[in-house]
Amino acid sequence: MAIPSSYIKIIKGNNFKECYKVPNYEVDNLSIKRYKFNCDG
Numbered sequence: 001m002a003i004p005s006s007y008i009k010i011i012k013g014n015n016f017k018e019c020y021k022v023p024n025y026e027v028d029n030l031s032i033k034r035y036k037f038n039c040d041g
Helices: none
Strands: 006-012 017-023
Touching: none
Parallel strands: none
Antiparallel strands: 006 017
């Protein structure tokens, strides 16, 4: 079974949508903002 190197996390609200691509390994100093990307593109 293959383990993906990252996963996508999508946070949706009434007036916003944020997408993050987070690595699937232990990160020493995880700052979620570093992994944010444009959901619409």
